Amino acid sequence: MAELFDQTVFLKFLAAVLAIFNPLYNIPIFLSMTKNCTAAERRHVAVVVMISVTVIALTAVVIGEEVLGVFGIDVPAFRIAGGIIIFGIGMSMLKAEDRPPGDQAAMDDGHERKLNFAVVPLAIPLTIGPGTIAITIVFSHQLSNGAEIVTLGSAILIACAIVGLGLLFADQISRLLGETMINVLTRIMAILLVAVAVEMVLTGTFHAIDAHYPGLVKEGG
Template sequence: MEHWTEYTRFFTALFVILDPFAAVPIFLVLTKNYTAGERGRIANIAAITVLLVLVVAALTGEALLNGMGTSLASFRVGGGIVLLLMALSMLQGQTDAVRTSPAEEAEAEDRHSIAVVPLAIPLLAGPGSISNVIIEMHRSSSEYHGLLVILSIALVCLFLWIVLRMATTLGRMLGQIGLNIINRLFGLILAAIAVEIMANGLKQLFPALTG
């Protein structure tokens, strides 16, 4: 089994990728005409949906890669690029087009299912988070590794649920400036994670790089 720091690293990486604080302003806009009870229900559905999507991705990722004929090394490089694009958007304080587009957000204002689309998918459980859980599942073949990865995903989703349930309070306390500061800090952390993932993938694709 991997050292416990591997799972704390994965937890941190996944939390930063999901970046629930970046979802707070969008959550508040999409639910501006909702009651407190309705907002709570949206938060519940969104967190459960993210959990299900990421767990399914973790359990079926290997079969998906094999079916596409894609090596894990190539997937690491591709996933790292996606994460780096997300990180650059976060650092620049821009809407992340990898997660969701403005058109999707505008269309969602007329939907009753905003908890699933676009909030859970693809804003939270998007290409970056899905890539990360698939890569993590392949880091070890030990007996309890998969279980610990899923437990880490569940813990991240619990924190996500807490943030969404407190969205109104957090939005009022932190304000847009505070949320932007957190978003940029997360972007910096995510950039470092993305570079590490790409470096590991490139070393597998080109063993000569290891020296």
């Protein structure tokens, strides 16, 4: 079992995924979009969001790298691109405004359509988007086929369960923490995201240089 579970990667990936998911960040959106729902309907929306995010994230673990291969994209290049995306997400969370324009647009669109907004936009793209998929594929590349499912799958299940619990108890959490504390915690998560993004870009750059110009990095050092 030790070969199938990498504790270091698990903890690092769990922290990164929770920072991207940021359950507290989506609570105000969830409460706003479900304000006219009954308690049972709100619970149903929370469960659908949790299941949708889990399925998408696990799919990225299992076939994400294979999809890159179909398009001829190598992991170092994808690591750099994913790092840039995650850096943008983190920086938008650090800004003073309460909600990035893209998230606000998705929220407004969900109101206007008056359809089932649990999957779109609450699950996609407000909870899981390109940044989550990118970091999932990057981490899965570090592990063997069996280990990526056990290690990353376990982290995803825990992170998605936390997201689901956050939405199920959104009213209580919102009253307990208040808007100011939620904003503070969101910015702490944002700093973690920016750090993860910088590491992804630097690592991807070194790997790309080493792949195209073998020995150059070692010789330069």
